[in-house]
Amino acid sequence: MKEKGLMALFETKEAKGKIAFRVFSSSIFMGICLIWIYRVTNIPRAGDRGRWAWIGMFLAELGFGFYWILTQALRWDVVRYYPLKQTLSHSCHEDKLPGVDVFVCTADPKLEPPCLVINTILSVMSLNYPTEKLSVYLSDDGGSPLTLYALLEASSFSKLWIPFCKKFNVEPRSPDAYFTQHSDVQYSAINNAQDQQYWLLIKKQYEDMKKRIEQVSNKGSVPEEIKKQHKGFSEWNSNVTKQNHQPIVQFIIDGRDKNAVDSVGCRLPTLVYMAREKRPDSPHHFKAGAMNALIRVSSEISNGAIILNLDCDMYANNADSIKEALCFFMDETRGHQIAYVQHPQKYNNITKNDLYGNSSPVLNKIELAGVGSFGTALYCGTGCFHRRASLCGSKYSEEFKGSWNLETKKNDQRTIDELEEASKVVASCDYEKGTQWGKEMGLIYGCPVEDIVTGLTIQCRGWKSVYHNPDNIAFVGVAPPTLDIALVQFTRWSDGMFQIFLSKYCPFIYGHNKIKLGGQMGYSVYLLWAPSSLPHLFYAIALPLSLLHGIPLFPEVSSRWFLPFAYVFLSRNIYSVAEALICGSTLKAWWNLQRMWVIRRTTSFFFAFVDCIVRQLGLSQTTFTVTAKVVTEDVSKRYQQEIMDFGSTSIMFTVIATLAMLNLFSLLGALVKMVFWGSEYMDLEKLMSQISLCGLLFMVNIPVYEALFFRKDKGSIPASVMFKSIVLASLACLMPLK
Ligand SMILES: O=c1ccn([C@@H]2O[C@H](COP(=O)(O)OP(=O)(O)O[C@H]3O[C@H](CO)[C@@H](O)[C@H](O)[C@H]3O)[C@@H](O)[C@H]2O)c(=O)[nH]1
Numbered sequence: 056m057k058e059k060g061l062m063a064l065f066e067t068k069e070a071k072g073k074i075a076f077r078v079f080s081s082s083i084f085m086g087i088c089l090i091w092i093y094r095v096t097n098i099p100r101a102g103d104r105g106r107w108a109w110i111g112m113f114l115a116e117l118g119f120g121f122y123w124i125l126t127q128a129l130r131w132d133v134v135r136y137y138p139l140k141q142t143l144s145h146s147c148h149e150d151k152l153p154g155v156d157v158f159v160c161t162a163d164p165k166l167e168p169p170c171l172v173i174n175t176i177l178s179v180m181s182l183n184y185p186t187e188k189l190s191v192y193l194s195d196d197g198g199s200p201l202t203l204y205a206l207l208e209a210s211s212f213s214k215l216w217i218p219f220c221k222k223f224n225v226e227p228r229s230p231d232a233y234f235t236q237h238s239d240v241q242y243s244a245i246n247n248a249q250d251q252q253y254w255l256l257i258k259k260q261y262e263d264m265k266k267r268i269e270q271v272s273n274k275g276s277v278p279e280e281i282k283k284q285h286k287g288f289s290e291w292n293s294n295v296t297k298q299n300h301q302p303i304v305q306f307i308i309d310g311r312d313k314n315a316v317d318s319v320g321c322r323l324p325t326l327v328y329m330a331r332e333k334r335p336d337s338p339h340h341f342k343a344g345a346m347n348a349l350i351r352v353s354s355e356i357s358n359g360a361i362i363l364n365l366d367c368d369m370y371a372n373n374a375d376s377i378k379e380a381l382c383f384f385m386d387e388t389r390g391h392q393i394a395y396v397q398h399p400q401k402y403n404n405i406t407k408n409d410l411y412g413n414s415s416p417v418l419n420k421i422e423l424a425g426v427g428s429f430g431t432a433l434y435c436g437t438g439c440f441h442r443r444a445s446l447c448g449s450k451y452s453e454e455f456k457g458s459w460n461l462e463t464k465k466n467d468q469r470t471i472d473e474l475e476e477a478s479k480v481v482a483s484c485d486y487e488k489g490t491q492w493g494k495e496m497g498l499i500y501g502c503p504v505e506d507i508v509t510g511l512t513i514q515c516r517g518w519k520s521v522y523h524n525p526d527n528i529a530f531v532g533v534a535p536p537t538l539d540i541a542l543v544q545f546t547r548w549s550d551g552m553f554q555i556f557l558s559k560y561c562p563f564i565y566g567h568n569k570i571k572l573g574g575q576m577g578y579s580v581y582l583l584w585a586p587s588s589l590p591h592l593f594y595a596i597a598l599p600l601s602l603l604h605g606i607p608l609f610p611e612v613s614s615r616w617f618l619p620f621a622y623v624f625l626s627r628n629i630y631s632v633a634e635a636l637i638c639g640s641t642l643k644a645w646w647n648l649q650r651m652w653v654i655r656r657t658t659s660f661f662f663a664f665v666d667c668i669v670r671q672l673g674l675s676q677t678t679f680t681v682t683a684k685v686v687t688e689d690v691s692k693r694y695q696q697e698i699m700d701f702g703s704t705s706i707m708f709t710v711i712a713t714l715a716m717l718n719l720f721s722l723l724g725a726l727v728k729m730v731f732w733g734s735e736y737m738d739l740e741k742l743m744s745q746i747s748l749c750g751l752l753f754m755v756n757i758p759v760y761e762a763l764f765f766r767k768d769k770g771s772i773p774a775s776v777m778f779k780s781i782v783l784a785s786l787a788c789l790m791p792l793k
Pocket residue numbers: 160161162163167194196340341342345365366367368435436437503504505506544547548551679680681682683
C-alpha cells in the first residue's frame with residue numbers, strides 16, 4: 056500500500072477469523088433458506104386453523120432473513136486502523152500541524168447543567184496540542200446567561216487547570232472526572248509535599264468554582280455584580296428568550312492576545328461563546344443548525360482545517376487524541392482521502408451489568424469497525440474529527456494531497472469587536488436563506504439523525520472515513536440512566552434513520568456506484584431499525600396467542616424440519632454470547648442487552664416507524680428531544696443498583712407491560728388447558744417450540760413482572776399502566792386466531 060518514500064502514519068490490520076465467520080454465516084444462510092422452504096410448503100389450507108398466523112410467520116421470517124443478510128456486512132471484512140503517533144511526532148514539526156477547532160453543543164441548562172458543559176470545555180482546552188492552533192467554541196442553543204457565566208468561570212479556572220494537567224500529565228482532563236477518579240491526594244500518585252499542596256489547592260479551586268456555578272444555576276439568574284464584569288451579559292435584555300433572540304457571539308479568551316496566558320505564562324487557546332439567532336418563525340434545525348452556525352463563526356475567527364465535534368456531555372479522556380486523529384489525516388499516501396475520523400460513544404456511568412444495554416461492546420468493537428472497513432464509517436455526531444473542507448461540501452479530489460491550510464487567522468488584524476460583529480452576521484437566521492447550507496454545505500437539515508445522513512453524503516462525494524476505537528478511550532460521555540430516556544433516544548435515532556432510508560438519501564440509490572455495496576448494506580442495518588420492529592412485534596404477539604389457542608406454528612421436535620429452526624436459533628445465540636464475552640461483556644450484561652433489544656424493537660422502533668410514516672405523509676414535523684443528562688438521587692440510586700426504572704406513565708411502558716402480560720396469560724392458560732383437558736387439546740410435541748420461546752420471553756420479562764406485581768418503590772410500574780396492560784392483554788387473549 057505504501058508508496059515509496061512517503062511516510063505512513065497509520066497501519067491497517069485485518070481482524071482474525073474471517074474465513075471461519077464466512078463459513079459459519081453460509082451455514083446459517085442455508086438454515087434460513089430451509090426455514091423459508093418449510094414455511095412455503097406447509098401453509099395450512101384455506102379454512103384450516105392457523106392459516107393466517109402461519110402466513111404471518113412466513114412474512115416475519117422473510118423479514119428476519121433479509122435483515123440478517125444485511126447484517127452480514129458488519130462482520131464480513133472487519134479491518135482496524137492504528138495511528139502511529141510517535142512517527143507523527145518525529146516527522147512533523149509543530150509548525151506543520153493544522154489548526155483544530157473544537158465545537159461543543161449544548162441546548163438546555165436544565166437538562167445539560169452548565170457544570171457538565173464546562174467540564175467538557177476544560178477537557179478540550181487542556182489537550183496536548185499547541186494552544187495557538189487550538190480554538191474552542193461553545194454553541195448554546197439554550198441561549199442562557201447561566202451557561203455564559205459558567206464559561207467565564209471555566210476560562211479563569213483554565214489558567215490553573217491547563218498547567219496543572221501538563222505538569223502531572225493528568226488524565227482524564229475533565230476536572231470532575233479526574234477528581235472523582237482520584238478523590239484523594241493519596242491516590243493521585245503525587246508524593247512530594249509541595250506538589251501535594253498544589254494538588255489540593257487545584258482541587259479546592261475546582262470545588263469552589265463548581266459550587267459558585269451550581270448556586271447561580273439553582274438561583275436561575277446571574278447576580279448583578281457578576282454581570283458587570285463581562286459585557287456579554289448585556290445581550291440579555293428582557294425580550295430575550297430561548298426561542299427568540301438576536302445572535303450572540305462573545306470572545307471569552309482571544310488566543311491572539313499576548314496577555315491571555317495561564318498561571319505559568321503559557322498562551323491560552325481561543326474560547327468563544329455563541330448563541331446563534333433564534334426566531335419563532337425561522338426553523339433552527341436543532342443540532343445541525345447549531346453546527347452550521349459554528350462552522351461559519353469559526354471560519355471568521357480561527358478557521359482551523361480540522362474540526363472536532365463533541366456533545367456537551369462528552370469529555371476528552373485521552374490527552375493525545377488530537378494527534379492520534381491527525382495521523383489519519385496527515386498520512387502521506389491515504390490521508391488526503393479521509394474526510395473524518397469517528398470514535399465510538401463510550402460512557403462513564405455504565406453499571407457492572409449494563410442494565411440498559413448502553414455500552415454495546417460488540418457494536419463498538421466489531422460492527423462499527425465492520426461498516427468502517429468499506430471506507431464508510433458512520434458519523435455518529437460526537438467524538439468525530441472532520442476535515443473542514445469536506446464538512447463544508449467539497450467533493451473529494453486529488454488536490455487535497457498534502458495541501459493543508461496552515462494559515463491560522465490569528466494574525467487577523469481585526470479587533471475582538473469587529474470579529475464578533477462579523478460572526479453575528481453569519482450566526483443570524485437570514486444568513487442561510489437562499490444558500491446551500493443544510494443541503495449541500497455543512498450538516499444536512501430535516502433529519503433527527505443529522506450526523507448519519509451528513510456522513511453518508513460526505514462519503515457519496517468521494518471521501519473515505521475512518522472508524523477509530525483506541526484502547527485508550529478518546530472521549531467519554533453520559534449514557535441514559537433511565538429506561539424512559541434510553542427509549543426516547545432510540546426512538547429519535549430509529550425514526551431519523553428510517554427517514555433517511557425512505558428519502559433520496561437511501562444508501563442503495565444515493566450511494567449506488569459511490570460507496571461499496573457492503574457500506575450500503577451496513578448503513579441499512581441501522582436505517583431499517585424502525586421497520587424491523589414489525590416482524591418482532593408479530594412474533595411477540597403471535598407466539599403466546601397461538602400457544603394459548605393450541606395452534607402449532609413450528610415443526611414438531613422429532614421432525615427433520617425442526618433442525619434448521621433449532622440450528623439457526625441456537626447457533627446465532629451461542630455465537631452472540633461468545634462474541635459479547637470476547638468483547639469484554641459479562642454474561643448478565645449480554646442477557647440484559649437481549650432484554651433491551653426486545654424492548655427497543657417492540658417500543659422505540661415501532662413508535663419510530665409510526666412517527667416516520669406520519670411525517671412522510673406530511674402530518675407532522677421533525678423534532679429533536681434532547682436527552683436529560685442528570686436525574687434525581689432516587690432514580691440514580693436505582694440505576695446504580697441495576698433496578699429497572701418504570702416510574703412514569705409513558706405509553707412505551709404500557710406496551711412493554713401488555714406484551715409481558717400477554718405472554719404470562721398464555722403460558723398460564725396453556726398450562727391450565729394441558730392439566731385439565733390433556734393432550735387432546737394441547738399437543739405438547741407440536742407446541743414445544745412455542746412453549747420454549749414463550750418461556751424464554753417470560754425469563755426476559757422477569758424485571759417487568761417484578762415491577763408490575765412485587766415492587767413498591769417509585770420505579771415500579773404505576774397502577775394505571777398495570778390496569779391498562781391487563782385489560783389489553785385480556786382482550787388480545789379473547790381474540791379468535793385464524
Ligand atoms: O436543538 C438542539 C438539540 C440538541 N443539541 C445538542 O445535540 C447534542 C446531542 O443531543 P442529546 O440529547 O445528547 O442526544 P443523543 O441521543 O445523546 O445524541 C446522539 O444522537 C444525535 C442525533 O440524534 C447526535 O446529534 C448526537 O451527536 C449524538 O451523540 C447535545 O450536545 C445537545 O446539546 C443542540 O445543540 N441543539
